Amino acid sequence: MNQQRARRGHEDDWWRQLYGDGEGGGQAAAGGVAGRAGVRTAGPSDAGPSDAPDTLDDRVESALRAVRAPAEPKPWEPPVRPAAPPPAPSTPIPLPATGPASRDTPPDTATGTPSDTAPDTPPSRTAGFVGDRPPTYDPEPGALPAADPGALDDLVPDTALDGARYGSLTLRAASQRGDSARYRGEVRRDALLTARFGAGRQALILVAVATPPPAAEGAHRAARDACAWIGDAVGRSYTQLAEDIRTDHRDALKSGLQRLTDRSYGKLRGRARELGAAPERYTAALRCLLLPADPDCRTRVFFGVGAGGLFRLRDGAWQNLEPATADHDTGDAPGSDGGPPRSAPGLAHGPNTAESPARPAPFLFRAAFARPGDTLLLCSAGLAEPLQEEPAFADRLAARWKAAEPPGLVDFLATAQLRVKGHTKDRTAVGVWEA
Template identity: 90%
Template sequence: MNQQRARRGHEDDWWRQLYGDGEGGGQGAAGGAAGRAGVRTAGPSDAGPSDAPDTLDDRVESALRAVRAQAEPKPWEPPVRPAAPPPEPSPPIPLPATGPASRDTSSDTAPGTPSDTAPDPLSDIPPDTAPDTAPDTAPDTPPSRTAGFVGDRPPTYDPEPGALPAADPGALDDLVPDTALDGARYGSLTLRAASQRGDSARYRGEVRRDALLTARFGAGRQALILVAVATPPPAAEGAHRAARDACAWIGGAVGRSYTQLAEDIRTDHRDALKSGLQRLTDRSYGKLRGRARELGAAPERYTAALRCLLLPADPDCRTRVFFGVGAGGLFRLRDGAWEDLEPATADHDTGDAPGSDGGPPRPAPGSHTAEGPVRPAPFLFRAAFARPGDILLLCSAGLAEPLQEEPAFAARLAARWKAPEPPGLVDFLATAQLRVKGHTKDRTAVGVWEA
């Protein structure tokens, strides 16, 4: 019994030395450092008897827990890096001087007198000069100055498209793209055509009202090219449909008769050509009147000014034929100067000219109905012979008006388009959209370059 008690006492001394439960020898994890420093730490002998189990198995389990705690790796934590200092502010970039005084006008072409040394109209753009005062309808944001313009300051409206027109999910075919662009080359002629929504319509989110049709009928030397431009009356609801109908119906009429029309042009039978085109035009306007009745619209509101060019693809035929009704423009750029080819009053034919027998006027076939005249204005016709280097320009009122009223605008167009080679589609559009303050209508332009 004494031997067992002595052995038990020896084992207790060994465990106390291992875990620091006593005062002697080594200290445990909690008190080893303090013991080595000569500082006495409290242990079970100081606290008196403990109720905690103190069997051999308990002590072995306690030792294993201590070993596992020391062997388990600590979770990895990213190193703490000092925050980078904030970047120093960049020095301010000096802005160019603004205002009309900063513009160099020494190389500007004098209005109406273009020359071979005239500057490119799109490269001579004055710096950003906001208008002194903006109208009540001005956009909320300052307009961009990326587009060319003439005058002492740019127009108030932004030159790029703004709001899209409202769409009806049941009538998506009524949507019209902001810009239409087309072109072709046949024989000695090069065709360029562009139609663009005006600044006012872009700002208000309205559709482009001008309509443009380019079509070829036939093939080879017998082909005939038709270009039609239509503009409806202002402020007429849904009038853009009338413009599209006018182009489509005159296109169908010409297409069904193109063989005879092309022959009349080649043989220079102008009287037959004029009377035939007048009948086709009157029939197209008769259809517009009928469509107005179907829609319950006033005939004078569901209509459009219509201007057309007929261009034979035969390289040996240089006769170009214009016909139409209503406002717009017909010009020719020859030797660097613009010529107005609008038919004179004597060439207007309303169908009311006196008969050859001196009797009362006789209406042309189809030009009148019981409700009044079919077309809203006199029929216009002109056939012109094209010389190499000529440029023929057919346009809607949106381009004809600034061309007639602004000499600087006319000079810029002449300087840009009189180059030996016809412009590409993008260059043609860029020149046609040269901006003038106060002219915000849709613009449609058709140019024919003669080689």
């Protein structure tokens, strides 16, 4: 009995020495372990009173935690963000309760059906416009045209901008997708080509503007082909054309340009047959300017086929230079004042004649002498129509472009895209300022 009690007392002493059950034993044991580990142990001045439980099980668990290997860190995970509240629905554009939709009213909006290509926000009312109220469409581009991954070279940018300066003339050119095409996500149909052939005083500048018929599938390709083929024809003959302009051989110039134009339209008809398209659909109105780089030559030559506009801004007023009759030379002789402003009737696309089987409309030609301070304007129907039909629009353009100093590219574009309700076609404008 005494031996069992003595053995139990010896085991209690051993546990007190190992786990510090008592002030002296605990410190000694801790010091021995820490000393072997090379770590400084806390003395009486380092540790304060502890409220931690002090049972045998607690101490065993503490020892196991001290020697247990550290756990592997958890992989990083992005924080969970709260879901954003759903956007508030856009306010619909108020429309008249009765009556037909206006010319530039989006068809889906007019019927009350939201369009999958319509912008999510209401049209901006801050862009420049003339008239008693702004146009319905948003002034900035909306939907992009659909793209075919196998024909990405068929895409056309919303806006094209170009310019140059040679001798006494400064050239500005811009072509922009119309409001209607922007809303529907359709491609710009107007085509614009600016090209220089030759160098120095012998160089000749060609500007071509082409507009296809409305609602023709793939018609923008016809407009681009028309510009490319007339450019190719003029480029191969530019030396003789430039000489005829400098020497004022207008009869030779006119007949030569008519042959080149007919040849280009013949290629368009051939391409239409290749594509299985109707020739009258795969075509385009084509209007061109020839501008000699020679500073001593101030003759400017216009030729083309189909609808559009040719105007001159002189002394702050617009003059319509559109040839009054088909195939008639109404050129201004050097030094003359030129004819008064006239209102030329539009040229309808009629049936092809025997004399010009390829052209959809009569050939147009005019050679005009440029005075210092003049501004010549060649444009597609999208700009010619509001210029002829809206006096406020014509006055605004005249006020901005009558300055002696030509506008910069951005300023020219900003003026050319001035909006008028009811006019939503593509717009292409070419301005030539004379110093």
